[in-house]
Amino acid sequence: MSLFKFHGGVHPPEHKLKSTAAPIRSVTMPLRLVLPLRQHVGNVAKLMVAVGDHVLKGQLLAAPDGMISAAVHAPTSGTIAAIEERLIPHASGLPDLCITLNADGEDRWGDHQPLDYQAQEKSAVLDALRLAGVVGLGGATFPSHVKLRADDAHPVLTLIINGAECEPYITCDDLLMRERALEIVRGIEIMQYLLGAKHAIIGIEDNKPEAAAAMRLACSQNSISITVATVPTLYPGGGAKQLIKVLTGLEVPSGKLPTTIGVQCFNVATAYTVHRFIDHGEPVISRVVTVTGRVAQPGNYEVPLGMEIFDLVQAAGGTADDSNGLVMGGPMMGFNLPSGHVPVVKGTNCIIASAPALFAPQPPAMPCIRCARCAEVCPVNLQPQELYWFARADNFEKARSYDLFDCIECGCCSYVCPSRIPLVQYYRYAKSEILASDKARQAANVARERNELRLARIAREKEERAAKHAERAVGARAEAGGDAKQAAIAAAMARAEAQKAEIVPQNVTDLSPLVATEIKAIDARRGKVDDRD
Amino acid sequence: MNQAPYISASPSVTSIMLRVLLALVPGIAAYVWVYGSGVLVSLALASITALGSEAILLHFRQRPLMPFLMDGSALLTAWLLALALPPLAPWWLVVVGTLFAIVIAKQLYGGLGYNPFNPAMVGYAVLLISFPAIMTQWPVPLALAHAQLGFLDQLHFIFTQALPGGVTLDAISSATPLDYLKTQLKLQHSVGDILHAPVFGALGGRGFEVVAGAYLLGGLYLLQQRIISWHIPTAFLLTLAVLAAGSHLADPAQHAGAAFHLFSGASMLCAFFIATDPVSGPTTPRGKLLFATGVALLTWLIRSYGGYPDGVAFAVLLMNICVPLIDAATQPRVFGHE
Ligand code: SF4
Ligand code: SF4
Numbered sequence: 103m104s105l106f107k108f109h110g111g112v113h114p115p116e117h118k119l120k121s122t123a124a125p126i127r128s129v130t131m132p133l134r135l136v137l138p139l140r141q142h143v144g145n146v147a148k149l150m151v152a153v154g155d156h157v158l159k160g161q162l163l164a165a166p167d168g169m170i171s172a173a174v175h176a177p178t179s180g181t182i183a184a185i186e187e188r189l190i191p192h193a194s195g196l197p198d199l200c201i202t203l204n205a206d207g208e209d210r211w212g213d214h215q216p217l218d219y220q221a222q223e224k225s226a227v228l229d230a231l232r233l234a235g236v237v238g239l240g241g242a243t244f245p246s247h248v249k250l251r252a253d254d255a256h257p258v259l260t261l262i263i264n265g266a267e268c269e270p271y272i273t274c275d276d277l278l279m280r281e282r283a284l285e286i287v288r289g290i291e292i293m294q295y296l297l298g299a300k301h302a303i304i305g306i307e308d309n310k311p312e313a314a315a316a317m318r319l320a321c322s323q324n325s326i327s328i329t330v331a332t333v334p335t336l337y338p339g340g341g342a343k344q345l346i347k348v349l350t351g352l353e354v355p356s357g358k359l360p361t362t363i364g365v366q367c368f369n370v371a372t373a374y375t376v377h378r379f380i381d382h383g384e385p386v387i388s389r390v391v392t393v394t395g396r397v398a399q400p401g402n403y404e405v406p407l408g409m410e411i412f413d414l415v416q417a418a419g420g421t422a423d424d425s426n427g428l429v430m431g432g433p434m435m436g437f438n439l440p441s442g443h444v445p446v447v448k449g450t451n452c453i454i455a456s457a458p459a460l461f462a463p464q465p466p467a468m469p470c471i472r473c474a475r476c477a478e479v480c481p482v483n484l485q486p487q488e489l490y491w492f493a494r495a496d497n498f499e500k501a502r503s504y505d506l507f508d509c510i511e512c513g514c515c516s517y518v519c520p521s522r523i524p525l526v527q528y529y530r531y532a533k534s535e536i537l538a539s540d541k542a543r544q545a546a547n548v549a550r551e552r553n554e555l556r557l558a559r560i561a562r563e564k565e566e567r568a569a570k571h572a573e574r575a576v577g578a579r580a581e582a583g584g585d586a587k588q589a590a591i592a593a594a595m596a597r598a599e600a601q602k603a604e605i606v607p608q609n610v611t612d613l614s615p616l617v618a619t620e621i622k623a624i625d626a627r628r629g630k631v632d633d634r635d
Numbered sequence: 636m637n638q639a640p641y642i643s644a645s646p647s648v649t650s651i652m653l654r655v656l657l658a659l660v661p662g663i664a665a666y667v668w669v670y671g672s673g674v675l676v677s678l679a680l681a682s683i684t685a686l687g688s689e690a691i692l693l694h695f696r697q698r699p700l701m702p703f704l705m706d707g708s709a710l711l712t713a714w715l716l717a718l719a720l721p722p723l724a725p726w727w728l729v730v731v732g733t734l735f736a737i738v739i740a741k742q743l744y745g746g747l748g749y750n751p752f753n754p755a756m757v758g759y760a761v762l763l764i765s766f767p768a769i770m771t772q773w774p775v776p777l778a779l780a781h782a783q784l785g786f787l788d789q790l791h792f793i794f795t796q797a798l799p800g801g802v803t804l805d806a807i808s809s810a811t812p813l814d815y816l817k818t819q820l821k822l823q824h825s826v827g828d829i830l831h832a833p834v835f836g837a838l839g840g841r842g843f844e845v846v847a848g849a850y851l852l853g854g855l856y857l858l859q860q861r862i863i864s865w866h867i868p869t870a871f872l873l874t875l876a877v878l879a880a881g882s883h884l885a886d887p888a889q890h891a892g893a894a895f896h897l898f899s900g901a902s903m904l905c906a907f908f909i910a911t912d913p914v915s916g917p918t919t920p921r922g923k924l925l926f927a928t929g930v931a932l933l934t935w936l937i938r939s940y941g942g943y944p945d946g947v948a949f950a951v952l953l954m955n956i957c958v959p960l961i962d963a964a965t966q967p968r969v970f971g972h973e
Contacts, residue, residue, distance in 0.1 A: 114642055356971035433641040461641035468648050469748030474918040482970040487918055505969045513640035520645045524638055
């Protein structure tokens with residue numbers, strides 16, 4: 103098949119061989135597991151257990167709350183020891199609500215059954231997936247059942263399965279494809295069925311020939327037609343939008359979903375969990391994690407969710423003496439773990455024990471010399487040097503008008519910047535400032551509208567009282583035989599006024615999301631106008 | 636604490652600047668070969684002035700000294716200016732020009748990265764306007780000179796403007812080829828006749844064409860090292876060549892051809908070292924093409940119709956003014972946008 107190119111991209115050293123020498127290893131079940139209620143994008147899961155409850159492996163601990171949310175399950179059997187705020191593996195370093203599960207050592211499964219997905223309504227299958235805790239395991243952790251819902255307005259023609267794994271060091275998808283290709287293909291088959299997609303393409307970077315060969319073999323043993331495409335190794339070729347572009351030549355319009363161009367994209371590991379759930383009834387309770395960098399036994403480990411990362415690193419032989427921290431994710435987009443005592447979550451694809459020899463200390467930033475190297479490598483074709491300029495000057499609306507929100511924070515720009523400017527950090531800062539001020543503005547608008555409504559109500563009540571007075575006066579005058587005609591006119595006018603006050607908009611308190619976004623957009627434009635000085 | 640990306644693949648600013656300086660070495664060598672080693676004195680004077688004034692200004696602006704002195708940008712400005720000046724320019728000319736470049740055009744605008752104008756060209760333009768006679772008085776290439784000045788003679792001349800006994804100023808200096816062409820054209824000579832004069836070589840000014848060739852060599856090295864992109868040199872040289880060739884075809888008596896324009900004056904230096912200054916230039920690919928085309932057009936216009944023999948400095952400065960406009964007008968299409 104013919105491939106396409108995206109703008110820019112970089113070729114960082116891969117460092118993948120270190121962790122691909124050994125097959126995926128299992129770890130001994132830890133005595134204690136910590137399960138954050140927020141391991142996914144969307145609403146926090148709703149607690150379904152209490153401290154002291156005994157739970158079985160695979161049992162639902164927290165249910166999805168609303169559509170965009172995902173469930174959390176017990177990775178082993180045991181007792182709920184605590185429900186409290188604990189440190190979670192998040193860049194913010196802030197604690198969040200977690201369930202602590204003490205394992206009973208029996209690892210006893212609860213009731214779990216395969217699902218005859220073709221015998222059921224698709225919506226029932228999707229609901230089941232929602233309760234199975236299936237989320238995107240490539241790192242985004244977006245609930246998969248939402249993306250698997252076929253939408254007649256935007257039918258999905260092409261299902262794209264992301265096996266690119268473009269970040270250096272990370273090899274969990276590589277090993278999964280090598281070892282569990284048939285299972286992945288089975289998952290793809292189910293997803294394709296649910297979406298009604300015409301064809302499926304698996305994109306794998308050409309630095310993973312073993313994985314590509316395994317996937318080809320597995321596809322040839324399956325009756326449905328799946329194309330395995332090797333794509334050039336180029337970071338961030340595994341970004342969903344970049345991979346879609348490379349495989350189909352289509353660009354997901356800015357701010358839109360891939361389905362608007364008839365494409366949906368999932369990670370290979372997500373396809374694998376779909377298979378585990380449909381064919382074995384197993385919810386998402388473990389994942390493959392790459393442990394690499396300065397550890398004694400770098401490699402890939404099948405890890406129960408909730409295992410402490412420190413324990414996982416110990417299972418990989420512990421860190422070398424010069425190691426000075428743990429990074430979750432890859433070297434381009436990962437973040438420093440606040441501590442080793444945080445659990446493995448659904449989004450934990452890789453743990454790197456860092457060291458100065460691996461990641462050299464970053465020198466102080468120099469001024470931007472406008473060399474445009476950053477612009478040359480930006481996969482979104484932004485002008486990072488301009489965005490930096492605006493973000494630094496707190497000129498946020500200008501940054502937005504230069505499409506700041508299209509930045510995928512891939513880090514290519516910082517990677518090549520000779521002045522070593524932490525560009526991505528500036529963009530994150532600008533984005534959060536803009537979102538915060540949008541929110542504040544929206545809240546202010548709502549408050550203003552509420553106040554207007556209140557004032558209108560008061561005015562109306564006043565009018566009504568006035569009208570009543572007038573009517574009474576008319577009655578009295580009629581009795582007295584006074585100027586009845588004029589009084590009647592006054593009363594009619596008062597009624598009309600009262601009616602006018604009543605047609606003040608009543609639809610602004612309970613805003614539908616669509617209206618809310620519209621208001622937001624209007625405000626944004628307003629802001630832009632303000633900014634044109 | 637480190638933050639993602641944890642890895643970096645870029646040469647530092649210093650290493651970029653040093654490589655640009657290295658790329659100038661062939662040009663400097665050719666210069667010495669053609670005009671003698673006096674140019675080394677200018678280079679040294681400019682370097683010392685640049686680093687000294689930069690240090691003082693950084694001190695007053697309370698900026699860290701070492702990272703900025705070591706970034707190599709002041710040295711590069713100094714070298715570019717020294718190479719643009721006549722090789723035997725008096726010492727004070729070099730010092731004044733460098734001071735203007737570093738103090739006014741660079742530090743007072745905010746230092747590295749903040750200067751809207753090319754500092755070396757600001758220094759050059761100020762000198763050209765203030766001291767037009769000295770600025771157009773170039774030494775005769777050694778190969779043509781009636782009298783030979785050794786290094787010590789040149790050094791002496793730079794500092795005292797005194798010549799060894801028996802040597803007159805006319806014996807060692809002449810107008811630049813571009814200047815010569817201009818005055819001869821005014822005297823109603825045709826280009827064909829003028830270019831037979833001994834100051835002209837096969838391509839441009841005799842001797843000077845070698846220097847231009849050496850700049851070209853250094854420029855190719857910068858391209859190979861990906862320190863500059865192809866856009867500016869290509870657009871500049873191509874536009875200049877097309878304009879020169881076109882006008883020469885239309886009126887051979889009045890206009891010199893492409894080779895002459897490319898290998899005379901500061902054309903090559905401009906194409907690879909001056910117009911490519913990132914700080915004062917545009918950043919978008921189409922912007923770079925537009926910018927360089929503009930510089931070439933203005934250079935040719937000033938050379939052909941303006942009051943100054945060479946137009947590179949004014950052309951660059953004029954186009955520097957347009958950079959914000961050019962950048963804004965040439966934003967590339969962002970992924971996923973119409
Ligand atoms: S790479 Fe760095 S120095 Fe160069 S333009 Fe971009 S931000 Fe500025
Ligand atoms: S982080 Fe943003 S601006 Fe930088 S290269 Fe990636 S997409 Fe472009």
